Amino acid sequence: MSDVQRQDLAKLPESYQEFWKRVANYIPNNRRFCDPLHTLAYGIDASFYRLIPKIVLKAHNSNEVTQIIKASHEYKVPVTFRTAGSSLSGQAVTDSVLVVLQGAWRGCSIIGQGEKIVLEPGIIGAEANRYLAKYARKIGPDPASIDHAMIGGIAANNASGMCCGTADNSYQTVAEMKIILSDGTMLDTGDEKSCTDFLTSHLEWVKKIQEIRNKIMSDPELEALIRHKYKIKNTTGYSLNAFVDFEEPIDVIKHLMIGSEGTLGFIAEITYHTVVEHAHKASALIIYPDMEQACLAVQRLDRDTVSAAELMDRISLKTMEEKPGMPEYLKTLSPTATALLVEVRGSDQESLQQKIKHVEDLLKEIPTVLPMSFTDVKAEYDNLWNIRKGIFPAVGAIRALGTGVIIEDVAFPKENLAEATIALREILDNYGYTDAIIYGHALDGNLHFVFTQDFGRSEDLPRYEGLMKDVSELVVNRFGGSLKAEHGTGRNMAPFVEVEWGKKAYQFMRQLKAAFDPENLLNPGVIINDNPNVYLENLKNMPQAHKIIDTCTNCGFCQNICTSKNLTLTPRQRIVIQREIQELRRTGQDLERLARLEKDFDYSGNKTCAVDGLCATTCPLEINTGDYVKYLRSQEVTPSTRRIAESLASHMTGVTGVMRFGLGAVNGVHSILGTKMMEGITQGARKLSGNAIPLWNPWMPKAGRVSTLRMPSGNNKVSAKSPGATPLKVVYFPSCISRSMGTAKKDLDQRSLSEAMLSVLEKAGYEVIYPSNMDKLCCGMPWESKGFFETADKKSSELEQALFAASEEEKHPILCDTSPCLYRMKRVMPTLKLYEPVEFIHDFLLERLIFNQLKETVAIHVTCSSVKMKLQEKFYNVAHACAEKVIMPQDVHCCGFAGDRGFTFPELNRSALASLKDSLPEDCHAGYSNSRTCEIGLSYHSGISYQSIVYLVDKCTKAR
Template sequence: MTHWRSGTQPLFYPLNPKDPRNLAQKTKDLPSLPKVYQDFYREVTRFLPLQRVFIDPFFTLGYGIDASFYRLIPKVVVKVVNNEEMSAILKIAQTLHTPVTFRCAGTSLSGQALTDSVLLVVQGAWRHYEVHEDGKAISLEPGILGVEANRYLRSYRRKIGPDPASIDHCMIGGIAANNASGMCCGTADNSYKTVQDMQIIFDDGTLLDTANPASCRDFLQSKPDLIRQVELIRDELKADPELTALIKKKYKIKNTTGYSINAFVDFEDPLEIIKHVLIGSEGTLGFISRITYKTVIEHDHKASALIIYPDMDHACRAVMKLNRDLVSAAEMMDRVSLKTMEDEPGMPAYLKTLSETATALLVEVRAENRELLEQRIQDVKLQLESVPTVLPIDFTSVKSEYETYWKIRKGIFPAVGGIREQGTAVIIEDVAFPLERLAEATIDLRSILNKFGYHDAIIYGHALDGNWHFIFTQKFETEEEINQYSGLMKEVNELVVKKYNGSLKAEHGTGRNMAPFVELEWGSKAYQLMRRIKSAFDPHGLLNPGVIINDNKNVYLEDLKMMPQSHETIDRCTNCGFCQDICPSKNLTTTPRMRIILQREISYLKRTGKDLQRLMRLLKDYDYAGNATCATDGLCAKACPLSINTGDNSKYLRSRAITPTTNFLAQRLAKNMNGVTTFMRFGLGAVNAAHSVLGTRVMDKLASKAHRVTKNQIPLWNPWMPGRGSAPRARSGSAAGPLASEKAPSPGTEPLKVVYFPSCISRSMGPARQDKDQRPLHEVMLSILAKAGYEVIVPPNMSNLCCGMPWESKGFFQIADEKSDELEKVLLKASDYGKYPILCDTSPCLYRMRRAFKSGVKLYEPVEFTHDFLMERLKFRQVPETVAVHVTCSSVKMQISDKFKALAESCAEKVIMPDDVHCCGFAGDRGFSFPELNHSALAGLKPSLPKECTSGYSNSRTCEIGLSLHSGISYQSLMYLVDRASSALPL
């Protein structure tokens, strides 16, 4: 058994004066709440910091929205971080009779994570875990992402059973509370089947730990009424053979409609029943504060085939010949599905040639070894040989090839989101049919979709489980549109239940969306048992009311979310929430989803003229919590299915705020870059000298006071502030001298040459006092290039050159482009019009150059250039050290993370690249003005580094400042490590 480990816990900072959570503003907001919520706020803030309790319109709206197509705005939002807090809050809620709803990542699709009362947010905390029995089991708190759980199990070659498509973005709490399944787990490896133990906090704050015998004994004594009700329901159900048979039959296929009443059939022990009925209960029976899963094997060998059948009937006949002993997954996609992806880069050309009825079946097989994998491939082909295909069945075990196939499957939902009419919501429904009737059920489903005008709706899903997802787009602005959706749902539900005895919700949960139809699926007898379950666990009806059990038969048509347009940079957003975890401000202020939600509300209020007071308040609060603390790193686009870069929206908003005066000043600075860099070098030198005289403690106090008094106008000093920078002299290849090349070119060959452009950041900022290597970066670069035999061309007039990135990030787009154009002309000439490659030593600057330059010259980042061109020209030795490596956002976007890793591992014996550290949040100069952003983004850095790690490396000077500050070790350019670990090859 491993020790109890902790992931990042949220850190909370003194509130910025512009933060909408400040006390003065809360005092103004409190009287606007109904009295019961005022009382609730006062009670919880007796023991919780103000930073974690939200009552303002900004944060209640931002946190209130989830991935579903409903909208409810909570009165109070609380970020809860441990069992003690959750228990105390639930006691207060019960005393005040205040409803509460639990929220993890908010990626659920059926409206189960919304409330107009109190929202208790888990995200950002609850990140402890423990691995047991060499990976055969794992205990997880609810704030851990599914992908992180599998990462913890990677070295054991195990994984958790549930594998929802959103596993990279949804959290364990939601996976368990929704009994989320996926493409491979089916009904055998979902949360219900693989749960081993659980910690549960009940409506009155009582905690049950099923792994702790003492806790179980105490619970049995303290909750006799609940135990008695559980036993009565169990006995009544088991005494009813007809109902027992119905339950067993319905759970042979995927089913998340209503409560997991199969727990009362499958188990005798009331604690086992409680544990299993909590799975899929969507926070309506209690809060799962920890779950222990039995894990499953993660096979090393995989192969996939995209099999094309003439029509849906043939594809369904093929599926019926497969089973989970033979294949891991079988995903079906209709022709409309395939059309959404056929124009995407890298897709097979034959997709465009398929008939209108063609249907694809994506099959994956897995095995422990290569021989068994090949055997299973042949077995699959043998099973399917009697069903005609459009193209021969061809399996591939080449990762890049089968990932392309899976890209088709995973890209369908976001593709619909990307091409939908603006202002519409993307709705994904989720049903399951008995596998033997899948073909006819699918034809009937398509007929109903066409009947109600959803001709472009897509049908696809987990065919091996008879589980279809169907996607369509919908507006909810008129009565006619709402009636259209209502009519569709009623007929689909009748079809699924009465004709095919299927599941109305196979894996997405009941929520509000299907609550009115639970009785339709289960019948009145089973439904009444479910109502008794709810009453037994939550007698006051305070836990997530309206979800699963709801007397309002129209709830699925109420509180529908509109998707007003705001700006082209964000209008395609579907609110899925996939962007949240990677955002550096997620635990400080807002996430990309929250920013988009708030911008849509602001745009709607501007356009309609409604509620001017609310509009002005949102605009004021957005200035800090939405704009100033956005790092504009663009990593959200990497996580977003639609590649939406919310940072682009922040830059757009900053451009709209530019005044003629600020534009004039920016132009003056841009035209006098020499003066800017000279001033920066002078200032850094002076500050470094002051630090030497005053010492760190005095310097820190003075700097903090100056930063506070000037309201962030004076950048906040820290002990890792760089010293004065310097720049190399301009040099041509022929005049470079011996420093530029230690090797003479072979006779008759042209010498190797490279243009080296040191960024204005590296020219201005030198090493910090505590940095291990005190040489300026350009000396290190020239040393490496010389050892590799390169002659270096340093362009003239560097002091006035800049890529334009500082201006772009602040919204001065024209000035940024002018600086880029100026730089491109100089570098184009220096490279003999593209004859020689161009090297820039700062990753964000190089990324900007690649986007802005129009000439097509070859531009390289130093890690990339070293990896691609210098590794064979240098002799490397691994220094006997453990080093940390941080890949900057720009390097991630340039897709050179693997090169970072490979180069670092060539230079050091052990390389640490923390999985949970993404953008550092320094964001150019923002780490000086808003240091809390850098602090929040790197909260998990130091805990991720082993004690023996004494140095770190990256490739952006400003990022390295923040990394050094929050790790306590020196971070410098990776080129410093390369220079230490390399030498020239023998002549």
């Protein structure tokens, strides 16, 4: 333990210090935190509450969780478990101990032909569905956050979604479960011995469960209430339906865990019954003149007819009408117009058409603004669903800076939907929330209403309080609905559980909590809370930090794709820390805390950020946290470092020459000493230098061979064989990286990249043109990534002029052999016809070359720049034209090499590619990408040679 960590620990209450010492026997130091940066970063979730934990632990297996729970009871320290932190009701925040599962708990197995799936809590919902896809099945729950939410949270919140309704949620589809209970006992409901042992060893516990059940079943009025309330979606309080649906104690316990939000025990594994995923789908966006007509349409539909019916009011549609690809007619709708997005599914095209016809017949008598029209074209119905999926993010983007986005979640009996929705609109307007939007899963009577709130203004708190009380009265007393339909109770609805369920049912919930967690140490304050104002306390402030990140709502959708997610911080966490830093700077408060956050952020937030920008591809608001980190780096530029950068940029020929010389020298030493001794010496030297010396690895490239460019004397063209009188022409710009770095010692093809590229172009009949003074040119990316924006723009401007001239003023396409370089070129040179290797080969060469598909298995890595250019499908198609089997590991995103960071911060590359080697089958001996530095890290961490896709294309093609 470092001196700084000891100081942090000393500030905690004594019980927490003792707890820390105990869990230190099981959790390594790099997975235990009590410092200001990590406790704040991990403490934030997607809800509008903020509690900062005293201790954060990353637990990786059941034994660790068991020991944490035992230590919790020994020292009376509460614990809260969290997976992705995408929940919205305050059920995953704490001011005590937060146990984080993200980054581990990745177990998954399929039973039979996909009829069941066994999942650990760290698996993302969409990943589970990917595993099931080949069986044409999926898990039942389908929350809107399924691409980001993890199984642990989906089960613990009984999350549902647009299509699962009440029939296919976790409660209805759970088969078995492994539960770690409050005394540390592991109960495996699928293991007969485990169940028998539990029933014997926990006799008093079991008796209490049976006693509660007997009392409920002997009360016809209460039993009827429970059955009634679960006819619609309901996640308010505990799953009391377990007592009326099941008799055996193990079955009751298993189903009580669903929706218990970590307050009754820890779900270490869950087995789901899966549901059919129909291949044939069609959707229609039906526009009705008003809310009443839309709701009348919903009442004629059921789940046997349609799989989803999503209601969207006019304000909802308005938030989306300016988005790219949206139908133009959205802008012409009246203020009362309401949309219903309907989806039907079928096992084949005939059954799909029958369902479409049936829906049209059911709804034909209800007037519409526009004719009803279904489409089964995937691109078209995906675009319609983008309207629905984009509503909540759109509110986040247009809200006033500094405000938070609140999304509430209620359900009404479907027969009351029209009246209830109109009444809800009136309440929102009465409290001044006139911009609030109403939308939701109308087929289930489930509505979301979304509005923005500034909890920093004292006058807004009573307004929100009044709204919630009136909504509670409307939902519960007037319409007999649910105050929480699918987002869980959390802190947000805890004070209203008794309001919805009544005193009798609520007392059984309290008894249930006391039976499972007698000392109230498992996520206390969630679901059961004696504080009537808890939903108004610890509200999250959303201070402004910078225009790039100010619209962030903390949803966490950026996290899974982040390169550093398992090493340091995620984009959400970087934003959280920066908001705190900027707020402390503005207020001048707690300067000690400010200094500590600034110091610790440098490594965790800055140095280990790959600035790849992939976070923007999954962020609903397209926030590029990488761009913000580049901005932070630019603020650190000094006159002296700027002069150095400009000097290097002005002498590119010398810089690349020095790089080639250095790489050649290192390769020579490697040849003499051998790999093992070379690794030992360089690792020792790096350690002695305090990591100042870059890390060497066996896949370090040799010097680039400039002679292989075959530069002609007197002009800048290389002739190629041409099938016609007028040869095809392409401007070829080898990046400074490919000019400097050659192949590695163990690479399968020892030619330079430019030599392989020329071979491919020659076979395709292209005349190659090089830009003048090529050795002096660079796209500017190395300077941009370090915050030297002016230098980067100067270099890209020079390159643009050279390429403009070489292409005969944009007459010919321009090919750059390195994807990240080309991505920057496309951003700053929008008028030029620019291509990286995969795109050029796909668009121009697939028909010009004869491909001989090799009987091989190859791996491909689509670089982050290629992902942002949406080249994944083209990359796969090119690779598959060359090889019979193509592997594209789903869990590997950006490789984390990030230019030079694979040498200077190799732990980032190692963490990003931790799953790569295990993702590759034994018969895979070659990998391909389109960035030389990325290929170094990919080779090192996979153990196989990764080279440019150009080598593979050259290997398997001949001239047509």
